[in-house]
Amino acid sequence: MKEPKRDLNVITIASNYTIVAVTESGQHLLRIDGYSHTTGIPTGSDIKSSPFRVGGHSWRISYYPGAQTSSWPYYNCISLSLRLDDDAAKPQGVVRARHSFSLLDREGKPGPYFTNNGNKTLANWGTPAFIHRSELETSEHLHGDSFTIRCDVTVVKDIQTKSVGAAPAVPPPPDLNRDLGGLLATGEAADVAFEVDGKAFMAHRCVLMARSPVFRAELSGLQAAAEGSTAGGGSVITVRIEDMEAQDFEALLRYVYTDSLPEEMEEQGEAAAMLPDLVAAANRYEMERLRLLCEDKLRELVDVRTVALMLVFAGEHHCHGLKEACLRFLDDPANLREVVKVNGLEHLSKSCPSVVEDLIAKLAAAP
Structure with missing residues (x-):
């Protein structure tokens, strides 16, 4: 069978x-x-x-x-x-x-x-x-x-x-700056309002305090005396900022939330107008990286017409890298002659008394 x-x-x-x-x-x-x-x-x-x-x-x-x-x-x-x-x-x-x-x-x-x-x-x-x-x-x-x-x-x-199984999903690029930038743009859950040069800006205390020791000291000591209400029912503190233009404070806030400078500053004219004010704001709020970013861009704008003003500005705002770039520019005898033609020695002696003696010595030694 x-x-x-x-x-x-x-x-x-x-x-x-x-x-x-x-x-x-x-x-x-x-x-x-x-x-x-x-x-x-x-x-x-x-x-x-x-x-x-x-x-x-x-x-x-x-x-x-x-x-x-x-x-x-x-x-x-x-x-x-x-x-x-x-x-x-x-x-x-x-x-x-x-x-x-x-x-x-x-x-x-x-x-x-x-x-x-x-x-x-x-x-x-x-x-x-x-x-x-x-x-x-x-x-x-x-x-x-x-x-x-x-x-x-x-x-x-x-x-x-x-040994591998299915291919893992590729994570998308970081988008924290985009999300925080959106939070700044909408003002959702904002708990502080800044009045600057007649314009109001809504922001979030926790973000500002995390990014600047000066904001941390100023905002942590404020009482939550309500001058308005958030969507969640909390209080909004109003802070008035003196001696700053609205566009400069707006650029400062953008950096606080996104770690980047405004796109319009890629244009040389816009950069020349706003960068010095942003350096002053960075010093005011002790934001060292912002100051160095602006200082590096200012170094690119050094020429025969700007070098004297840049030297004065660098001394007033402790921009050592900018000062070194100006002095290297003046180290070239051809540049020196052009600077004197444009500005005159009298103007240079008033604006840059600490370097005028070196300039005269270099001019005398130039062929």
Whole structure:
């Protein structure tokens, strides 16, 4: 008698594996101030950046204003080199990495000059012809005798094989500044009203107190004497701000909520008009990052017509970086002559008495 036929259920277990290269990426900005004073450095000589860390290793950028070599086609080119600065550079050590150099425009975005050297396992990776000096000197990237290079480094730290299931959802980019900006725009649940130059601004005490020690001290001591009501039934405190224009306070509030400056300040005229007032507001409310952002933008506006005023402003508001940029600008004899033509020595002696003696000495020594 035949045995009954049995059906066999075959269960197939499928597993997915992927090879994952664990990487760590970082950036380093190298700003060259006083470019014209570096052009006399001999070919093959470099200026090293301060060390920075990416992927557990220390790195430096070598800047060759006179190129690494005098051979064609590298003659009169600016060269760059990324150097490994720790023990991994020894023969027994291996570092797998990828790097690139970018020349940034005035807005901090990579320009058309971009070099990507691919994967390397050596300790010194160079770009012998990053940009010809004549190209740089006639481009908008060189402004106020300075330019900025960005170095992107990606280090492969480990290669692993992992079992994976369905691909995870990719989280969206951060949107906290957008949400807080919307809260400022709508005024929802606001509990403080500022009166500035005849205009009212609704805001939130908790946000202001978290962002500025001066706001924290001023607002925490106020009694909740109601001059209005929020949607939740709470009290609204009214604060009057003296000696500030409405547009400046509005820009200050925007920074408090979004950590960014108004878009209209990208226009040079708007920036020149508002930046000094924002520096004063940043000092008033002890917001150091805002002050440094504005000071950096003011440095881009230094020219023969503004340098004297900028020096006075820098001294009054303790903007040491702006003062140094003005003095570097005046260090060029050609710039000095133009400044004297535009402003006159008498005006300079009244507005900048601390530097006028240096100016006269430089003018006397200029060819």
